Amino acid sequence: MRLSLALVLTQDRRSRVRILGIAAGIAIGVMLLLLLWGGYRGLESRSERWDAISRIEMSSLTGTLEEVEPGTGQTLVAGNIDRHREADIQRIDVSSPEGAPPLFHVPVTLPQPGEFLASPALAKRIAEYSPLELGVRFGTLAGTLPDGALPTPDALVAVVAHNETDMLMRFSPRVLIGGPSGEFGGMPVYSFVAVLGALAVAAPVLLLIAIVADLGQASRRERTATLRLLGASRGTVAHLAALEMIPAALVGVLLGAAGAWLTAPLFSLVPVIDGTFFTSDIRVPLAQQIVVLALVAALVPLIAALRAHRTDRGVLPSGAVLPEPVPSFWRLVPLVLGLLGIPAILMMNSILSSITYWLAMFIVLTLICAGLIIAGPYLTYVLGRVLRRGVTSAANVIAVGRTVRVPRATFRAVSGLVIALFLVSMFQIAMTARVDPRAEMREVYGADSPVWAGVVQLENHSGDATLAERRREVMSEVSGVKFVVDVYDLDDGFGGQPVVSAADARLLGLNPKPAQEFVMLNPTITAGVAIHAEDTPVDPNVPRIPRNSLAFTDGSAEAIERTRTAVWALGLTADAVPYVLTEREYGDQLGYFARFSTLASIGAIVAGGISMLALAVATIIGVLDRREVFTRLRLMGVRAGTLRRIILAENVIPLIAMSLLAALVGMFAGWAVIRVFSGGNRQVGLPGEEYAITLLVLASFAALALGLALFSVRGATTNARLREE
Amino acid sequence: MSTPDAQGTQPLIRARDLVLNFGQTQALRGISLDVYPGEVLAVMGPSGSGKSTLLHTLAGVLVPDSGTVRIGTRVLGELDQATRDDLRLRECGFVFQSGQLLPDLGALDNVTIPLLLAGVRRREAIDRGRAELDRLGVGQYGARYPAELSGGQAQRVAIARALVTRPRVLFADEPTGALDSLSAETTMVALTDLARADGTAVVLVTHDARTAAYADREIIVRDGRISAGIGVPLVDENPADAGTTAGFSAHPGFSR
Known part of the structure; x- marks a missing residue:
């Protein structure tokens, strides 16, 4: 112990610089690890807060309309997803005699009836557009919602206060039962994506820390040989290696923690899945940080000791x-097991429960990821054997020999990039399952009329004729609305066939006979395309139930939003939210496929960046190891x-070969993930230019890493070095 | 102009007034010498005397602060780094004490490397490498890695690698330093015999008198100067070229 300590304390300047370099590498790794963990925690917090909002719409957490007892002090709520220019707005209409319903995890005091609270992002949005387009939709802005009530800083949320009478008259409210549960109840895709994303980045981070810890081992080999010659045991050498690494580990984890704290505001701006992060969400609490830091600080010397013990060459020269x-x-x-697991899971689709299905998929993907790392050396070896016969230049003969x-x-030098490529390929292939809503519409209906894209529809579930009349009146007055059509269902016992008045039919471009009071249309009127009049005559004496009000606007976003605002502001929404056709049909259906896109990019950049460092460090170690040979x-x-x-x-040969394999395996896994997500209904296509760009970025990272390594090792190949040797 | 030796041969290496300092340390202090084709010159001296520095300077690895080194007709100081590298690759061979073979390559691959670097096709390089290993009596070890060879076998593979390009000069730095006496003897016999057969000049740095005994002549370097020479003149007697010289006498072990 005293010998080890003495040797550590008497290190020369060069050794101290090396330890500082190791500390810097550890610091980067720890910083990214903390940010990564913070990101995971942030997603979890976000999911909890989403639950708090979405539970308002869920019957299991709110009472039914029948349970409402006016005048008894119940908190009544109505949750809806409103839209503004293709952005979702979480709208919560609420009446509470107490004024402070337990809507969120944090206390929020309701404003007066007629006023509303907006998330900062919504408040900003309201300020950017004309009041008639958005602002008056909610009433008078009384303040902003606190961060703790919002899933993300970008979330558009409005809490609109009403009195009980207004609430009962204008909405179909439910009774709020209890506060937010605080349980993590997000969709499986949410946690699946979060865990997989974390894995994508954690693997290269841990690799970087391990490689950096190894840097010390490579540099002190000569001294180790001398100590062994003097009679030091393998244990002593391992002990020395660990002891030497302690200052680097301590300095590294402290710098890493400081770096994570300082850069959290910057990283919180990165959008993941459906928004950016609150800085406070991605800052890991101090107690948890201490655990992480202590683990890394203990792990690094342990790795160094194990490596020293394992690679001990006794008294062999350096x-x-x-x-x-x-x-x-x-x-x-x-x-192979991982790859076989994919078809196995797909085949067991009908047997496994949802959670088991996801868990099995996660295990299989982890197995493939780890399998690539484990199989890497064997495949590299096989590739080297195959190439050895074919290479002709001295450089390639030496490289393949190694x-x-x-x-x-x-x-190991290229493993980080290989894993990054696997995950990116998987995500990019999964992304191709996204479908353009308009393209889908064209495919389904055979037409895509721009007129219909500007039609605001308002369903009338209650069949209230007065409501339909008021809606028509209000919407007709909106600037930019050309005409309004009322669609009825015939109450003839068969139902389903839409009917419009002869006047409305003329507005739609049809030519009813003069005697016709009503015209029956084909059912696609509410789907928005290719309408025509049916030959079946409509008996005007059969009662008609109002089902839809269609406002045909000039197609501009302003007109559409003004129409929406008008019906919201004047209390005409009742049990339905105004929507534009494409929003309803294709809005949320494919939402989470799109979320892959962002995660894939983030994963590629972060994992690729870290892998670049790992590759550079590993290459430098390789050169230092063979300095004498090069000399x-x-x-x-x-x-x-x-x-x-x-x-x-030496780097390019395994990189290209393993990258090809990783990309192919990644594509296969991406296809499998989409089959799981879509229940087998959706197919993937060929990756697009985004994938090519990602590959280009990764190739640039590899080139940069090698350039960095070559630049930093130039000293090992100079004439001055020859003289030293 | 250089002066031919007694047989009328021009010197292959011609060094004059070599001075080289490393900071405050004077490594070479005005050394002059000639080495002739097919001649084996032993450079002896205690540790730190400057003999390895002299070898590196003669090979063009180090550039002297003053003085000149000429190999054949080319003055090394007038060549740029790349040309000097190329000259070493094509016209010089090197044998070192240990660690000189590439550990990741088999013996045959090690021998082919200088040929491949010189642009020879791999098939031909393999044939020539194999023949060279045979010439040194280690042809059966072509597939073995350096770690699987004995010290003497590895050193003969290293000599094969040094001679496979048929260099005009062979620089050997303590080639027997890590070998037992029997291996040292076979190694030196192989090295000197083949070099003489090829007409290759050998500059042999050693501190071992038994190794030096295989040379045609010896010089002893002390404190960056030649303190003694045994064998033949270090430089021709032309006063214009005069540098550090030493007396000479016939070495008992050799006659040229």
């Missing part, structure tokens, strides 16, 4: 390279450029 054991064929097993002799070290080659007359080509080839 330049002596011991070959690695030949990687076994069995290394392929986890990857690939065969030390496949683990060779693969001899230089002495023989090998140009520095040739040495650089050797280093490049």
Whole structure:
């Protein structure tokens, strides 16, 4: 112990610089780890707050309309998803005699009836548009909602206060039962995506920390050999390695924690899934930070000790390279099991419960991810053997020779990028399942009339004729609305067939006979396309139930939003929300497929960036390990450029081969994920230009990493170095 | 102009007044010498005397602060780095004490590397490498990695690698330093015999008198100067070229 301590304390300046470098690497890893964990926690908090809002619409957490007893002090709520220019607005209409209903996890005091509270993002949006388009939709702005009530900083939420009478008259409210549960009840896709995203980034982060810890081991090999020669045991050497790493680990974790704290506001701006983060959400609480930091601080010296113990060469000189054991064929097993797991899960679709299904998918993807890492050295070795016969240049002969002799070290240098590529390929393929709503509409209905895209529809579930009349009156007055059509159902016992008045039919461009009072249309009137009059005559004596009010606007966003605002502001929404056709049919159906897009980009950039550092560090270690060999080659007359080509080839060969495999496996996994998400209903396509751009970015990262490594190791190949050797 | 030796041969290496300082340390202090084709010159001296620095300077790895080194007709100081690298690759061979073989390559691949670097096709390089290993008696070890060879076998593979390009000069830095006496003897016999057969000049740095005994002549370097020479003149007697010289006498072990 005293020997180790003495050796650690008496290190020279060069060693201290090296330790600082290790500390910097650990700091980056810890910073990203904390931000990553913070991001995961942020998604969890976000999901809880979404639950608080969405429960207002759920019958299990709210009472029914029949349970409403006016005048008894109940809190009445109505939750709806309103829209403004293709953005969802969570609208909560509420009346509460107490004034402070337990709507959210944090206390929110209701304003007076006729006023509303808006999320900051909604308040900003209201300020940006004309009041007739958005602002008056909710009443008078009385204040903003606190962060604790909002899922994300970008969320558009309005809490509109009413008195009880108004609430009962204008909406179909429910009775609010209890406060938010606080339980994590998000959709499986939410946690699945969060965990997978975390895994995508955590793998390269941990790899970086492990590789950086290894940097010390490579540099002190000579001293280790001397100590072993002097009689130091393997335990002593391992102990020394651990002890030496403690200051670097401590400095690294502290710097990392500070870095995470300082950069949290910046990283909180990154949109993940459906919005950005609150800075407070992605800052890990101090107690949890201490646990993470303590674990990393303990882990780094432990890795160093284990590596020192495992790679102990006894008294062999620093330049002596011991070959690695030949990687076994069995290394392929986890990857093969993972790949076989995908069809197995798909086949068991009908047997497994939803949660088991997701869990099994997650396990299989983790198995594939780990399988790639485990199989990497074996596949690198096999590739090296295959290539060895074909290579012709000296640089490639040397590079392939090393690939065969030390496949683990060779693969480790590129493993981070390989994993990043696997995950990106998976997400990018999954993204191709997204369908353009208008394209879908064209496919289903065979037409896509721009007129119908500007039609605001308002359903009338109660069949209230007075309401329909008022709606028509109000909407007709809105600037930009060309005409309004009322659609009825015939109450003839058969139902379903839409009917419009002869006057409305003329507005729709049809030509009813003069004697006709009403015209029967084909059912696609509410689908919005290709309407025509049916030949069946309509008996005017049969009662008609108002079902839809259709406001035909000039198609501009302003006119559509003004129409919506008018019906909301004048209390004509009742049990229905005004919508535009495409919003209703295709709005939320594919929402979560789109969420892959952002996560894929974030995952690629973060994982690729970290992997770049890992690749650079691993390459530098590889060169330092063979400094003597390179020096001899230089002495023989090998140009520095040739040495650089050797280093490049050593990285590029496994990178290309493993990347190809990782991309193919990733695409397969992406296809499988979409089959799971869509219940087998949706297909994937070929990845688009975004994938090509991502590949280009990853290739640039790899090039940058190698450039960085070559630049930093130029000292090992100079003439001055020869003299030193 | 250089002066031919007694047989009328021009010197292959011609060094004059070499001075090289590393900071305050004077590594070479005005050394002059000639090395002839097919000649084996042993450079002896205690540790730190400057003999390895002299070898590196003669090979063009280090550039002297003053003085000149000429290999054949080319003055190294007038060549840029890339040309000097190329000259070493094509016209020089190197043998070191240890660690000189690429550990990740088999013996045959190690020998083919200089040929591949010189632009020889791999098939031909393999054939020539195999023949060279055979010439040194280690042809059966072509598939073995350096770690699987004995010290003497590895050193003979290293000599094969150094000679496979048929260099005009072979620089050997303590080639027997890590070998037992039997291996050292076979290694030196192989090295000197083949070099003489190929007409290759050998500059042999050693502190071992038994190794030096295989040389045609010896010089002893102390404090960056040649303190003694045994064998033949270090430089021709032309006063214009005069540098540090030493007396000479016939070495008992050799006659040229």
